[in-house]
Amino acid sequence: MTETHDEGWGATVRGGRRRGRRSVRVVLVIVVLVVLAAAATGVGAAVYASAQMQHVEVGGLDGASRPLHVLVVGSDSRAGLTPEQQRELATGDTAGERADTIFLMTVSGRRAAVLAFPRDLYVERCDGSTGRINGAFAIGGADCLVRTVRDLSDIPIDHYLAVHFLGFRHIVDAVGGVDLCLDQPIADPFAGIDLPAGCQRLDGRQALGYVRVRKIDSDLQRIERQQQFLKALAQEVISPSVALNPLRLYETAGRVGNALTGDQGLGTVALVRLGFGMLGVASGRSVTHTVPATPANVGGGAVLRVNEDEAEQLFERFRDGSVLAEAAGGAQVDPADVEVRVLNGAGITGLAARTADRLRSEGFRVVSVADASQQVDRTVVNHPRGRRTQAEAVARALDGRGELREDPTVETVTIVLGPDAA
Known part of the structure; x- marks a missing residue:
């Protein structure tokens, strides 16, 4: 692989300096809105949405695999934003474009699996250079990003979708906002946000x-937070106030x-297929994964190096579709194979x-019961x-209670019970 020096777009190597460009995490939610709208009302909405879309030539796509694999990209382009809109949305006026959010959606029937590629993932890109995966877009646009993801994972990619800043705001406003509960206040002037703790309804600008x-968190933690937002937005779209209101x-x-x-090949049929699968996101028949990676430093720049063996096992499950069996309603984890620690x-x-x-009665192997080192406000798994x-599987056994968190300090699934578990 060829080492390169990226000018603000990818990983900085050989002593270079990474430019302080603010990230725009426009995740998968736009796609959810279009496909859920299509699925909720039938082909009509899908035809209408498809007619409004821009279409571009994208090389390297497979186009007809089963299950369906769609690469979804959140673009940080400021193109089309007026100076007033840039100030209101706190986007700045940085020129150019890169992929700030990268997800692969795999769907079959009414089940869906999501694979997140952290923007700081250090990979070989389409031109043979090495750097952050999001820099592939600057090198060769959608073609390069598709090739980079496909070469890394060997997962066939059937279609490509991208969304920009202003569209995100407009879509959230179109459904009347999204309800979100925060454990603590969030204030970030660089993102133009100042939210108090507690439950509230976010409009498009706030979202x-x-x-x-x-x-407030790491690249991997942000992905998990955004996936939670995705589910909340999906539930909003299929709510009666939207799904049963033709005008809205x-x-x-x-x-x-x-x-x-x-x-160019993404039309009504593909949108409807994606729509039925994405209904699983709102109903719980879905599973989310992030490419396994370890923090590292390359040439003075912080990156994430792929854990190759673990990643290959995950990629294989996406390639053959077996990952969809993990979605609720599919093949379940055998509780007898799960060791659990329970902390009060x-x-x-x-x-x-x-x-x-209760967990023992469900067949789980409880290996220890003790008091937690400190109290928590709500249950965490x-x-x-x-x-x-x-x-x-453990969270489902507790009626869905428990925020899931990856914790490198634990050796087995560990529940820390909060007052909500009483």
């Missing part, structure tokens, strides 16, 4: 700021179409013992890298 925040639904479909750029973080006498008994599916 854009929320998915752009990069000062078609307004949403039209705005989504205007916000999207897809490959609520200070409620007997809570951990009762929870342990911690899991080692590679055992998220087991953690999801």
Whole structure:
């Protein structure tokens, strides 16, 4: 592989300096809106949305695999934003474009799997250079990014979708905003956001700021936070106020179409297929993964190096579609294969013992019951890298309670019970 010096777009190597360009995390939510709108009302909305989309030539696509694999990109382009809009959305006026959010969607029927590629993933790109994966877009646009992802994972990519800043705001506003509950306040002037703790409804401007925040957590943690936002937005789209309101639904479909750029082969049929699969995101018949990686330093720049053996196992499950069996409603984890530690973080006498008994009755192997080192406000299910599916099974056994967190310090699935588990 050829080492290169990226000018602000990818990893900086050989002592170079990374430019301080603010990240724009426009995740997958735009696609969810268009495809869920299509699936909720049938082909009509999909035809309408597809007609509004821009289409571009994208090389390296397969176009007809089963299950369906779609590469989804959030673009940080400021193109089309007026100076006033740039100030309001706190985007700045940086020229150029790069892929700031990269997801692969795999769908079959009403089940979906999401594979997130962290923007700082250090890979070989389409031209043979090495650097951050998001720099591939600057090197050769969508063609280069598709080739880079395909060469890394060997997963066939059937279609490509990209969305920009302003479209994100318009779509969230079209559905009337999204409800979100925050454990703590979030303030980031670089993302133009200042939200108090507690439950609230975010409009399009606030939602854009929320998915752009990069000062409060790591790249991998941001991905998990954005996936939670995705599910909340998906539930909003299929709510009666949107799905059963033709005017709002078609307004949403039209705005989504205007916000999207897809490959030439992405039409109504593919949108409907993607739509039925994405209904699983809102109903819980979905699973999310992030490419396994380890923080590293290359030439003074912070990057994420792929854990090759673990990543290859994950890529194989996406290639053959077996990852879809992890979605709720598919093949389930055998509880007898899951070891669980139960910690009482609520200070409620007997809570951990009762929870342990319940898990044992479901077939899980409870290996220890104890008090947590400190109390928590709500239940958390911690899991080692590679055992998220087991953690999801444990959370389902607790009626969906428990925020899932990857924790490198634990050796097995570890529940820290909060007052909500009482």
